[in-house]
Amino acid sequence: xxxxxxxxxxxxxxxxxxxxxxxxxxxxxxxxxxxxxxxxxxxxxxxxxxxxxxxxxxxxxxxxxxxxxxxxxxxxxxxxxxxxxxxxxxxxxxxxxxxxxxxxxxxxxxxxxxxxxxxxxxxxxxxxxxxxxxxxxxxxxxxxxxxxxxxxxxxxxxxxxxxxxxxxxxxxxxxxxxxxxxxxxxxxxxxxxxxxxxxxxxxxxxxxxxxxxxxxxxxxxxxxxxxxxxxxxxxxxxxxxxxxxxxxxxxxxxxxxxxxxxxxxxxxxxxxxxxxxxxxxxxxxxxxxxxxxxxxxxxxxxxxxxxxxxxxxxxxxxxxxxxxxxxxxxxxxxxxxxxxxxxxxxxxxxxxxxxxxxxxxxxxxxxxxxxxxxxxxxxxxxxxxxxxxxxxxxxxxxxxxxxxxxxxxxxxxxxxxxxxxxxxxxxxxxxxxxxxxxxxxxxxxxxxxxxxxxxxxxx
Numbered sequence: 001x002x003x004x005x006x007x008x009x010x011x012x013x014x015x016x017x018x019x020x021x022x023x024x025x026x027x028x029x030x031x032x033x034x035x036x037x038x039x040x041x042x043x044x045x046x047x048x049x050x051x052x053x054x055x056x057x058x059x060x061x062x063x064x065x066x067x068x069x070x071x072x073x074x075x076x077x078x079x080x081x082x083x084x085x086x087x088x089x090x091x092x093x094x095x096x097x098x099x100x101x102x103x104x105x106x107x108x109x110x111x112x113x114x115x116x117x118x119x120x121x122x123x124x125x126x127x128x129x130x131x132x133x134x135x136x137x138x139x140x141x142x143x144x145x146x147x148x149x150x151x152x153x154x155x156x157x158x159x160x161x162x163x164x165x166x167x168x169x170x171x172x173x174x175x176x177x178x179x180x181x182x183x184x185x186x187x188x189x190x191x192x193x194x195x196x197x198x199x200x201x202x203x204x205x206x207x208x209x210x211x212x213x214x215x216x217x218x219x220x221x222x223x224x225x226x227x228x229x230x231x232x233x234x235x236x237x238x239x240x241x242x243x244x245x246x247x248x249x250x251x252x253x254x255x256x257x258x259x260x261x262x263x264x265x266x267x268x269x270x271x272x273x274x275x276x277x278x279x280x281x282x283x284x285x286x287x288x289x290x291x292x293x294x295x296x297x298x299x300x301x302x303x304x305x306x307x308x309x310x311x312x313x314x315x316x317x318x319x320x321x322x323x324x325x326x327x328x329x330x331x332x333x334x335x336x337x338x339x340x341x342x343x344x345x346x347x348x349x350x351x352x353x354x355x356x357x358x359x360x361x362x363x364x365x366x367x368x369x370x371x372x373x374x375x376x377x378x379x380x381x382x383x384x385x386x387x388x389x390x391x392x393x394x395x396x397x398x399x400x401x402x403x404x405x406x407x408x409x410x411x412x413x414x415x416x417x418x419x420x421x422x423x424x425x426x427x428x429x430x431x432x433x434x435x436x437x438x439x440x441x442x443x444x445x446x447x448x449x450x451x452x453x454x455x456x457x458x459x
Contacts, residue, residue, distance in 0.1 A: 012177075036126075051139045054139065058142075073152060075150070079147040081106060092134075097131040102136075106147045108138050135151065193210065253288050260278075310348055311347070315345070318354060329366075339375075339376055346458070367394050380458075386453060390449060395445050395448050405426050
């Protein structure tokens with residue numbers, strides 16, 4: 001497989017060759033459309049001047065006169081009635097000529113061979129050194145008819161310029177290829193670094209250094225690649241942390257179950273202790289079951305093709321049902337319930353939003369103290385429905401607010417509780433809200449309570 005460097009160099013060379021060919025074709029078109037007739041007209045005028053000047057001074061020696069004219073940068077060819085020809089100046093390179101054309105000139109006609117098309121690229125005809133590519137006129141020499149053929153001696157007039165131009169164009173092309181070969185490396189070099197960085201990432205090494213100072217597409221690619229590497233590293237850290245948290249959450253109840261089960265099997269416990277141990281085993285089993293259900297829920301919600309099964313229902317009635325479901329919890333703490341929920345119809349996934357309200361409400365009850373208040377308010381705004389759940393409980397420290405939606409995050413120390421929940425409830429709630437194209441905001445002050453504000457679009 002060809003490398004990118006070879007491809008770039010080959011592409012540039014092909015472009016240079018194609019550009020040269022295109023320039024040649026356009027030059028040929030411009031020569032045919034503009035320059036050919038002008039050039040022919042100039043040579044026609046000069047040829048007539050040569051003939052007129054000689055005929056005005058008929059005593060001039062023909063050979064000397066035509067030689068002087070040739071020395072001024074022209075090629076001349078004279079033919080008499082016997083078809084004998086003489087060259088003056090540099091001989092024509094190609095001397096083939098139709099005798100009939102020569103006889104016509106001897107008989108008083110003119111020959112304008114520069115306008116005849118004999119080449120695919122007409123511009124090359126400008127440099128054709130042949131009698132056919134000349135101007136022919138009749139002329140009287142010593143009272144006898146002659147045919148005079150004239151064309152400019154380009155070798156003498158612009159020979160040095162032609163060589164210089166050829167040398168200039170050749171060097172330009174060679175230097176272009178050389179510079180392409182050199183500077184293509186600067187294009188390929190950062191791509192090679194990206195390849196090396198990709199290989200490091202595949203190997204699990206996310207610490208890469210790229211040139212992010214460039215202000216071009218390569219620099220933008222390097223910045224995006226660096227950001228991607230950082231995101232992958234963060235994702236890998238989250239994955240490792242997630243696995244560790246799951247392992248810890250599963251290991252803790254398993255250890256308890258194994259320990260208490262072993263104590264019962266050793267028959268060293270009283271009936272009262274057995275009952276207490278069995279109750280603990282049952283509670284830990286329920287905890288593991290709840291954790292597995294939450295993990296399955298998260299796995300389902302994380303799928304890109306997860307379908308939100310929307311239906312139209314009363315949102316206020318759904319929240320009232322959850323309050324009835326949790327009544328024993330808030331009654332036990334003598335929590336005052338304050339509701340401001342007008343009749344609101346929403347189009348959403350009933351089961352998923354049920355989990356959201358159940359999570360927020362049970363959390364509010366859990367972290368409220370005896371005699372606190374729980375306020376739930378529904379607001380109908382333009383294009384959205386806002387649900388506000390406010391408790392006057394223990395609150396959340398400001399430093400921890402940004403992490404409460406992280407998976408397995410539990411601010412146990414701040415809330416003076418231990419082993420309460422798995423730390424997945426708020427993550428699940430936030431994910432469900434996002435699947436409904438909504439958002440959730442949280443405001444809290446330690447010792448003053450917490451407010452969750454959920455925004456859901458009105459569909």
